[in-house]
Amino acid sequence: MTTDFATTRAMFHLPEGVIYLDGNSLGPMPRAAAARVARTIEAEWGEMLITGWNKAGWMDLPSRLGDRIARLIGAEPGHVVLGDTLSIKVYQAIASALEMNPSRRVILSDSGNFPSDLYMAEGLCRTLGAGYELRVVAPEAVESAIDDSIAVTMITEVDYRTGRRHDMARLTAKAHQMGALTVWDLAHSAGAVPVDLAGAGADFAVGCTYKYLNSGPGGPAFIYVAPRHAEIARPALSGWLGHDAPFAFEPSYRPARGIERMRVGTPPVLQLAALEAALDIWDMADMADVRARSLALSDQFIAGVEAACPDLALATPRDHAARGSQVSFRHAEGYAIMQALIARGVVGDFRAPDILRFGFTPLFIGADDVARAVAIIAEVMAGRLWDRPEYRLRARVT
Amino acid sequence: MTTDFATTRAMFHLPEGVIYLDGNSLGPMPRAAAARVARTIEAEWGEMLITGWNKAGWMDLPSRLGDRIARLIGAEPGHVVLGDTLSIKVYQAIASALEMNPSRRVILSDSGNFPSDLYMAEGLCRTLGAGYELRVVAPEAVESAIDDSIAVTMITEVDYRTGRRHDMARLTAKAHQMGALTVWDLAHSAGAVPVDLAGAGADFAVGCTYKYLNSGPGGPAFIYVAPRHAEIARPALSGWLGHDAPFAFEPSYRPARGIERMRVGTPPVLQLAALEAALDIWDMADMADVRARSLALSDQFIAGVEAACPDLALATPRDHAARGSQVSFRHAEGYAIMQALIARGVVGDFRAPDILRFGFTPLFIGADDVARAVAIIAEVMAGRLWDRPEYRLRARVT
Structure with a gap:
């Protein structure tokens, strides 16, 4: 192309x-955004009412659009899902990673990370207690700070202030060598630079859609979980739409298969419709x-x-x-x-x-x-x- | 009226x-929904671009619309804010309540609660570890199950299956008498029945807007924190828009004043615009x-x-x-x-x-x-x- x-x-x-x-x-x-959203409102919500969840395909939008974003970030199809905000997706990713690396207690990040990522990690450590710690180093010190105490690295690839870009493949390799998992924040990467999550061996990635991807104010975030972890990762935020059988209304949580378990609540259909109009342009790029x-x-x-x-x-x-x-x-x-x-x-x-x-x-x-x-x-x-x-x-x- | x-x-x-x-x-x-959202898209996003956050008032929408919902649920003005999904707001409320009642370990709910609330509580207990427990009893057994082991009750006022309504004032009084806090889920109450959160002395409440409140598919949730707890409650999901100075980009989290701390990430502006059209009708009721x-x-x-x-x-x-x-x-x-x-x-x-x-x-x-x-x-x-x-x-x- x-x-x-x-x-x-x-x-x-x-x-x-x-x-x-x-x-x-x-x-x-x-x-095309206004007409696309107006169609969702008038022809779908207005006419289909509750049946829009199936008839208009609202329920599948988070995965369907996730696949279109997957191409832009080098993710395997079927392993990206949309929903919530980036902060929430960061929380799910680091919480899942910590649970997968239970003998360690440290989240490593850098001072060039976007503050909300740091705040969410702080909140998670506070909730976890038991010696969990967010360790923040200078961006240039990240590589050497990845030692065998690190459970997970939480790094934003492109610095929101300076535009400095980390070497995802190199840092991921170092993390794996030291027994750590990686969470990559692609807020300033998705649609900005070619990303190769699969090639780099990234474990988790998250990003937002309202920047380079043009989904509009408050557009939903996305999350990626590597296929090798897809059936292992446990979302700390375990909502009904991440359940294996949401409409069976079972009393206990059973995670859905693969990336679907990272869904939480009802997806923001109007925001997703605006994103769809934007992805029609991205499909040409x-x-x-x-x-x-x-x-x-x-x-x-x-x-x-x-x-x-x-x-x-x-x-x-x-x-x-x-x-x-x-x-x-x-x-x-x-x-x-x-x-x-x-x-x-x-x-x-x-x-x-x-x-x-x-x-x-x-x-x-x-x-x-x-x-x-x-x-x-x-x-x-x-x-x-x-x-x-x-x-x-x-x-x-x- | x-x-x-x-x-x-x-x-x-x-x-x-x-x-x-x-x-x-x-x-x-x-x-009015389609025209209202189209205006947000074309006249605000399209023309104001990034400045819409201030010029079009997007940043304040979560509190401004929260105040209009407050009237319908008997909440004090300035103590309701919109955002995220109901599952996320449930998580914030119960996590905050548990932290405020640190000597206890039990979340009490009932089998008539909506499964997502139960799943979110299960996920929180899993993250907390240390003996935290979700205890689920039959709806009719809730009152007697509120004993001095309960840290917080998590109860949906109106049962989504049967329509059975709990007595909020009575259960809240019992909870307080036993030293427990209360989280009320108003999913089937807001816009459905008169709710008097302030009168009942409720501690936390959460609800969704796409049911009786008519905000459309995937409309945002709301959360209420009683004024007496507003400066004490710590949101476990501590995102940058719940920070006291989000645009100072400080390295550590400091909760915003009052209910604003329950905000997490970027608000879903298009969904909020649709909600606004619905609240124009609710303002007449x-x-x-x-x-x-x-x-x-x-x-x-x-x-x-x-x-x-x-x-x-x-x-x-x-x-x-x-x-x-x-x-x-x-x-x-x-x-x-x-x-x-x-x-x-x-x-x-x-x-x-x-x-x-x-x-x-x-x-x-x-x-x-x-x-x-x-x-x-x-x-x-x-x-x-x-x-x-x-x-x-x-x-x-x-």
Whole structure:
């Protein structure tokens, strides 16, 4: 398959005058999304009522769409399921892994991980008691910190602030060598970089769909369990839709076969319908093409910004292998600078304390967008256009 | 407020020829739902992109809509929040309660509880280890089983099969007298019967919105924590949106103030938008009026069915105080009978092993509907019209 980016771009709606470099935070709207969701509401919910669970296939959406995501992350078909939020899926994955490695008590993560992963692990350790511990090291110290005390590593492949990418195959191999299991968070990987879960031998993986995958605000998360663990892993959050016979209403839990056991409650059908519209676009994309274009766009961006803005310090690794699909720069006035950029139509985001973050999403961003964004950034920096009180007012940002 | 049921009925879409007595499983579609969700998709997600979290108020939806549900369940404003699924909210509530009652190890529930609640509690006990136990007794034995070994009771007020209603005030008082905390599941109560959480002194409550509250397939759940516990309860599932400063991205979890700490991950904005359309109808309803009409409709139904169908055995208590807003009958051929009824436009549902369940939802069901439903049931039973092979074929049912 060769990806036709002009076609994919035309399938998204982008507001007039906006260069959207924040698809790594919330992807833009597929043009088909509203009609797809309206169909689910009116023709399915409205007309089929309760029978929609079978007739409209709502019940199977989490696995059916999971299979379409599996292709993008190198997962074996039948081993990815959607539901809940990323935080919940992180919890299920690490809890399952800990139970599978009962002689150890340590979850290893790094300080570049997204805080919610750390908070969920903290909560799990608190619930487990008995000496369970979350150990957080610097990202560059992860490899050496994987020793024979580690039960499970909980690592986000691409750092949400810097865009630094861990070497999944290498860290997974080290973990296995030391008798640890791995949980990979693909929040900034799925749809951003080619991922090869099966090839890397990953044990568990989780991710969200509202960033690069464009499912819309609050879209569901996904979870992957390696086929070799599929009948062993026990989901700590054992809900009825993860039961082997949910409609038998048995008094005790029996895990469903394989990945289905990672389902918990009733799936969010409207959010899944929006995701389906987005996956219709993703079905036309080859991750190798996406990656090649992402690197070209981000290289162009780095070169342009560095040439024009000496005050902005690159926070993202230059090495292609060591970065995801975003470029971050540091500046002490990063917050105000980002507000000035947003006011001029260049939408990235700010991450405390000093990170300006720009996402490159080839399905709808091209070289012309990057050139225009660079010109606006150069203008804002050269003229200190960010140095105005209203840009310093901190509203809550996402 | 006097509820104008002709107006509320006109605000729902009901398919031609259907008498929908299954609003207790999946409520029907508010006519405004599709347009409301389309606006969220096109005018908010499409145009505001990431800024929708603040500009469109997405971030506050879980509390804002929580307050509108609070009125229906007798909760203090500011103490209900939406998110996740009911199973997840059950887990948070019982985990919090167990941590608040550390010298005890027993979760008490009853065999009439919805299985997912039991499964989630089983999973939690497995994770906690250390002698934690889920004790399940018969519904009628709950009161006497509340002794000084019980850490927390986990009880669904209205039985999903029989419609039998527990006495919330009485059981809560008994629990408190014995030093136990209470978690009330309001899945079949919210929007079905007047609930007075504050008056009963309930500690925690949880519920779903896709049944009587009409939020659509996969709509989010809600959780209530009594104000006296709001700053004490620790959510075992401690995600970033339950953090006191989510956008400070601190390395460690600090619970947000009050009910906000029960949030976990990114809220499902499209599902919340559909819920908002439903709450616009609920805002016009007084629960006392809803209850009066629900009892009148269900009394009419019981009298009609019992007069015409001697083979159907009432499974729901006759006593008004002891029932919710559904009526169930038992019959060994219940599955086939329900298929025959659905084929004739009377939509209820079947719950194994032998329950025919009919929900009465005054916002859109009236006395004429009940009279027509009774006539059709009478015809199906008198003529044994259910006795056909195609009605015995078991598809997966919800």
